[in-house]
Each structure stands twice: as C-alpha cells, then as structure tokens.
Amino acid sequence: xxxxxxxxxxxxxxxxxxxxxxxxxxxxxxxxxxxxxxxxxxxxxxxxxxxxxxxxxxxxxxxxxxxxxxxxxxxxxxxxxxxxxxxxxxxxxxxxxxxxxxxxxxxxxxxxxxxxxxxxxxxxxxxxxxxxxxxxxxxxxxxxxxxxxxxxxxxxxxxxxxxxxxxxxxxxxxxxxxxxxxxxxxxxxxxxxxxxxxxxxxxxxxxxxxxxxxxxxxxxxxxxxxxxxxxxxxxxxxxxxxxxxxxxxxxxxxxxxxxxxxxxxxxxxxxxxxxxxxxxxxxxxxxxxxxxxxxxxxxxxxxxxxxxxxxxxxxxxxxxxxxxxxxxxxxxxxxxxxxxxxxxxxxxxxxxxxxxxxxxxxxxxxxxxxxxxxxxxxxxxxxxxxxxxxxxxxxxxxxxxxxxxxxxxxxxxxxxxxxxxxxxxx
Amino acid sequence: xxxxxxxxxxxxxxxxxxxxxxxxxxxxxxxxxxxxxxxxxxxxxxxxxxxxxxxxxxxxxxxxxxxxxxxxxxxxxxxxxxxxxxxxxxxxxxxxxxxxxxxxxxxxxxxxxxxxxxxxxxxxxxxxxxxxxxxxxxxxxxxxxxxxxxxxxxxxxxxxxxxxxxxxxxxxxxxxxxxxxxxxxxxxxxxxxxx
Numbered sequence: 131x132x133x134x135x136x137x138x139x140x141x142x143x144x145x146x147x148x149x150x151x152x153x154x155x156x157x158x159x160x161x162x163x164x165x166x167x168x169x170x171x172x173x174x175x176x177x178x179x180x181x182x183x184x185x186x187x188x189x190x191x192x193x194x195x196x197x198x199x200x201x202x203x204x205x206x207x208x209x210x211x212x213x214x215x216x217x218x219x220x221x222x223x224x225x226x227x228x229x230x231x232x233x234x235x236x237x238x239x240x241x242x243x244x245x246x247x248x249x250x251x252x253x254x255x256x257x258x259x260x261x262x263x264x265x266x267x268x269x270x271x272x273x274x275x276x277x278x279x280x281x282x283x284x285x286x287x288x289x290x291x292x293x294x295x296x297x298x299x300x301x302x303x304x305x306x307x308x309x310x311x312x313x314x315x316x317x318x319x320x321x322x323x324x325x326x327x328x329x330x331x332x333x334x335x336x337x338x339x340x341x342x343x344x345x346x347x348x349x350x351x352x353x354x355x356x357x358x359x360x361x362x363x364x365x366x367x368x369x370x371x372x373x374x375x376x377x378x379x380x381x382x383x384x385x386x387x388x389x390x391x392x393x394x395x396x397x398x399x400x401x402x403x404x405x406x407x408x409x410x411x412x413x414x415x416x417x418x419x420x421x422x423x424x425x426x427x428x429x430x431x432x433x434x435x436x437x438x439x440x441x442x443x444x445x446x447x448x449x450x451x452x453x454x455x456x457x458x459x460x461x462x463x464x465x466x467x468x469x470x471x472x473x474x475x476x477x478x479x480x481x482x483x484x485x486x487x488x489x490x491x492x493x494x495x496x497x498x499x500x501x502x503x504x505x506x507x508x509x510x511x512x513x514x515x516x517x518x519x520x521x522x523x524x525x526x527x528x529x530x531x532x533x534x535x536x537x538x539x540x541x542x543x544x545x546x547x548x549x550x551x552x553x554x555x556x
Numbered sequence: 557x558x559x560x561x562x563x564x565x566x567x568x569x570x571x572x573x574x575x576x577x578x579x580x581x582x583x584x585x586x587x588x589x590x591x592x593x594x595x596x597x598x599x600x601x602x603x604x605x606x607x608x609x610x611x612x613x614x615x616x617x618x619x620x621x622x623x624x625x626x627x628x629x630x631x632x633x634x635x636x637x638x639x640x641x642x643x644x645x646x647x648x649x650x651x652x653x654x655x656x657x658x659x660x661x662x663x664x665x666x667x668x669x670x671x672x673x674x675x676x677x678x679x680x681x682x683x684x685x686x687x688x689x690x691x692x693x694x695x696x697x698x699x700x701x702x703x704x705x706x707x708x709x710x711x712x713x714x715x716x717x718x719x720x721x722x723x724x725x726x727x728x729x730x731x732x733x734x735x736x737x738x739x740x741x742x743x744x745x746x747x748x749x750x751x
Binding site: 170171174175176178183184228229230231232233235290293294297361364365366367368370371372373374387388389390391393394397404406407409411412414415416418419420456458459461464466467468498 | 560563567582583584585586587588589591593594596598600601602604610611612614637666667668670671682683686688689690691692693699700701702703721723724725726727728730731732
C-alpha cells in the first residue's frame with residue numbers, strides 16, 4: 131500500500147510540475163499570438179521585422195529601446211517628438227517625411243505582447259533561410275535536368291557515330307576475310323553496278339505500268355495540295371505565337387492566383403484604342419514591397435530585380451537613379467495596318483470579357499496568341515453578337531428612324547445623320 | 557548493308573521531322589507573305605523610336621503642359637502632410653452624387669482597388685488574403701496613419717491619397733484620370749458607411 135501511495139505521490143508531483151510548465155508555456159504563447167494578431171492588423175502597413183518598409187525594421191527593437199519608452203512612443207509618437215525626447219526626434223528625422231500613426235487604443239499589455247512577437251519573429255531567420263536553401267536546391271535541380279538533356283543528346287550522337295565506325299570496321303574485316311579466301315575484290319564493284327542496272331530496269335518496267343504512275347501522281351498532287359492549302363490558310367495567321375519576353379511575367383500568378391483585375395495594369399483597355407502595356411511604375415505599386423525573397427533564399431527574385439535595374443532603382447535606399455531604360459516587351463497580338471480595332475469599344479460599350487478573344491489568360495504562365503485575329507474570325511463574332519442599344523445614345527436616332535418607318539412616316543437622309551459635317555467633309 | 561540503310565533512313569526521318577516542326581514553332585510568327593502592313597512604318601506607342609533621345613515613342617508631355625482631362629494637383633496640393641490637409645480643406649467632389657456616377661465609381665473601384673481593399677473596403681482583398689501584402693486599414697473601422705478615423709476621411713483627403721499614394725500604397729494618378737478618381741472617391745464614401 132505504502133509503495134502505491136508513494137507512486138501516486140510521485141505521479142502527482144510530476145503532473146504538478148508538468149502542468150505548471152504547460153500553463154507557463156500557454157500564457158507565453160498567448161501573448162505571442164496576441165502580439166502577432168495586433169502586429170498584423172496595426173503595424174504591417176509600415177513595418178516588417180527583418181527589413182525597412184516605410185518605417186524601420188523592428189528586429190531587436192527591445193534592445194534598442196526600453197519597454198516604457200516603446201509604450202509611450204507607440205501610443206503617441208508625435209507627442210514625444212513635440213516634448214523633445216532626443217531618441218524620438220532622431221527617429222523622426224531619419225524617416226522624414228513619414229510620420230508614425232498614434233495608437234492610443236493599445237494598452238501597455240498589448241505593446242508588450244507585440245514586442246514579444248517581434249522578439250520571437252526576429253530569432254527565426256535561420257529556419258526561413260533553410261527553407262530558402264531547399265528551394266534553391268530544387269531550382270538548381272532544374273538546371274541539372276537541362277544539362278542532362280544536353281548530355282543525353284550527346285550520348286545518342288556518339289552512339290550513332292560508334293555504330294557507323296563499327297559498321298565500317300566490320301566491312302573491312304569481311305573484305306579481309308574474303309581476300310584471304312581468294313575472292314576477287316572487283317566482283318563486289320561489278321555487283322554494285324549490276325544492282326544499279328537492275329534498279330533502272332525495274333523502274334523502266336514500273337514506268338510502263340499506267341496504274342502505278344497514276345497512283346504516284348495522285349499521291350504527289352494530294353501531298354502538295356494539302357501542304358499548299360494548309361500553308362496558305364496559315365500565312366500571316368499567328369495563332370499560338372508565344373515569343374520569349376524580357377521578363378518572365380506570369381499572368382497565371384498575377385491574374386489567376388492573385389486575382390488582380392486585367393484593367394488594373396492594362397488601363398487603356400476600357401478607355402482607349404490600345405489596351406496598353408503597363409509602364410514600370412504600375413509594377414512598382416506592388417513590387418516596391420513584394421520581392422519574393424522567401425522563394426530565392428533571402429535574395430530578391432531575379433525577375434523583380436530586372437524591374438529595379440530597368441528603373442535604376444535601389445531597393446536598399448528606395449531611391450530612383452537618373453538613367454532608367456524601358457523594358458522592350460515583344461508584341462504578340464499584331465493587327466495589320468489595314469484593320470482598325472478599338473479596345474474601349476469592345477470592352478466598355480459591348481462589355482466583351484478579355485478572355486473571349488485572349489483565351490484563358492488567367493491560366494497562362496507565358497502568354498500566347500489564342501485567337502487567329504483573321505477577318506473571318508472578327509466577322510463571325512459580329513454576326514452573332516446582339517447589340518445592347520438600351521441606354522446607349524449612339525443608337526437613339528436609329529431607333530427613332532425605325533419607329534417612324536413603323537408608323538408609315540417618311541424619313542429623310544438627315545434623320546440618319548446625313549447632315550453631319552463629317553459625312554461630306556473629311 | 558541493311559543496317560547502314562536503316563541508319564540513313566532513320567537519320568533522314570529525324571531531319572525531316574525537325575524541318576517540319578520548325579513550321580509549327582510557337583516562338584516564331586510562322587509563314588508571312590508581304591508583311592508590310594504588319595510591320596508598318598507608323599510608330600506604335602510601345603515601339604522603340606530613334607527620333608527621340610531616350611529611344612521611346614511614348615514621350616512625356618513637355619514641362620509645364622497639362623494633357624486635356626488631367627489636373628496639376630502638385631502645384632496647389634503637393635505630396636506632403638500640409639498638401640494633404642490643404643486638399644482636405646478646399647477640395648470637394650465636383651461631380652454630383654447620382655446613380656450613374658456611383659455605378660461608374662463602383663466599377664472603377666472593383667477594378668482598381670478591390671484586390672487590396674476588398675469589395676467592401678475592409679482591407680482584406682485577394683492579395684491580402686494570400687498574405688502577399690500587408691493589409692490596409694478598413695474604411696469603416698480603421699484609423700488613418702495621418703490621424704483620425706478612416707470613416708471620417710474627407711473628399712480631398714481620399715483624392716490626395718489616390719493621387720499620390722501613402723505608405724505602401726503607390727500613386728495611381730498615372731492609371732486614373734481626375735474624373736475617374738473623383739468617382740472612386742464617391743464610392744469610397746459609401747463604403748465608409750458600412751458597419
């Protein structure tokens with residue numbers, strides 16, 4: 131019995147210690163998770179832990195300033211600057227003209243949990259780097275596979291060469307063998323010419339066979355006809371054209387995953403003839419922050435770096451240089467000069483979705499031409515599309531003219547716009 | 557002998573296939589006949605142009621000029637805290653609050669703003685949900701980084717912010733004409749009233 135109670139006692143003690151540890155752990159985890167939630171809702175529009183965004187990077191902020199100072203600063207930074215606190219004034223000068231928002235609603239406890247979260251987050255980079263390293267390895271794997279493909283082709287070519295050489299060697303050996311047996315070498319040559327003669331005789335025989343000739347001619351006509359027909363249909367039709375662009379911009383990522391509207395970047399689509407290729411300042415609306423560093427082992431993505439290089443932008447100082455160079459995108463959809471096409475008429479007036487002509491653009495890693503852009507293709511759509519004339523003043527006079535006709539009234543050329551200046555003067 | 561013939565046959569087959577496949581190469585535009593109308597002499601805005609020093613066809617308007625339909629906000633209301641306050645005091649929406657204007661504002665808002673600010677202005681749009689970008693404050697419940705509640709932002713303050721951007725939001729004056737910006741301002745006022 132005694133031993134049983136002893137056993138229970140020790141179990142109790144272990145349990146007590148464990149539970150104490152557990153409770154302590156929970157309260158710490160709670161303040162960190164509360165801090166995380168607060169940090170993400172209040173701070174991230176200007177701060178990150180490991181990099182300067184609008185305000186300073188917050189890693190080791192608990193070592194730079196004491197807790198009391200931080201609470202005062204976060205609750206009302208402007209008041210501190212006005213009161214002439216040396217540290218506060220120095221910070222304000224460093225990040226001019228940006229001002230830190232006052233957060234009077236944050237209690238000292240809230241600030242403490244935010245600092246706890248920053249502390250934990252600041253100690254993390256080793257693990258994120260490891261993840262990045264794995265990614266890096268996988269990307270280098272891709273390069274290896276390219277290398278292997280080249281190697282494979284080389285091996286095949288070498289194998290072919292070896293076969294040819296071996297064949298020759300075998301032939302010379304056979305010849306040597308025949309020489310040893312005393313067979314004359316000339317015989318083979320005679321054989322060769324004999325073969326050619328045989329072939330010619332065979333062809334002559336065939337040439338007299340009218341059926342055979344007919345099928346040959348039919349075959350040639352069919353092949354040439356098909357090649358000619360397909361070739362002419364596809365001349366100047368660029369369907370499937372997919373040039374290599376200077377930046378590997380993925381519509382699948384931007385329009386598909388991120389769900390950014392087409393017109394955010396192609397602002398011309400609803401208000402001008404041209405859908406317009408966005409200039410780089412539009413890219414920078416997001417990519418001044420988004421650098422995809424987690425995918426490239428802590429480095430800025432090489433494709434995003436191309437934007438920075440073209441703009442002569444330094445991501446460290448966030449300053450633009452004086453010699454920007456435009457990115458030369460390659461035009462995919464190209465209409466000849468004898469056809470006039472206006473994007474705004476189709477997008478805004480007709481309300482045609484981009485995908486109707488450009489295909490599943492939100493799934494394209496690399497854009498290709500989806501539609502043939504031939505006259506037949508345009509006309510087919512114009513034949514089927516119903517005009518939405520309601521609320522469109524352009525059709526008002528047309529409708530009025532038809533109403534008149536229905537009533538049996540006469541209509542003049544003027545009703546149909548015959549007196550407009552541009553009908554005669556252009 | 558047969559082996560060699562087989563070899564030659566297969567090699568020539570490879571050559572033919574390679575030759576044929578070049579006809580269907582998606583990196584080229586394919587067969588073109590008299591492409592003069594495709595590669596026309598008139599310059600497109602997105603083409604290079606030797607006639608200008610910087611080699612671009614799309615040029616900026618000369619200094620001191622204002623394109624039709626655009627404004628010169630920077631003269632009166634610069635991108636500073638003072639400019640922001642001045643805009644708040646003296647700018648107001650020149651467009652009347654009508655259903656048509658609001659509808660247009662809504663379309664523009666959904667196209668240009670909603671991927672960050674969300675369709676309801678609460679600041680959790682598609683990019684924010686994917687955690688690719690930090691969330692902007694909610695129009696109805698958030699606080700502005702330049703003081704005050706987001707729901708109290710005036711015409712001028714919202715217009716100034718869309719024009720120049722603030723914090724992580726970039727300037728949108730290049731994508732939106734003043735008219736379009738004012739229509740968005742009108743719609744944002746509606747979103748401020750949400751609870």
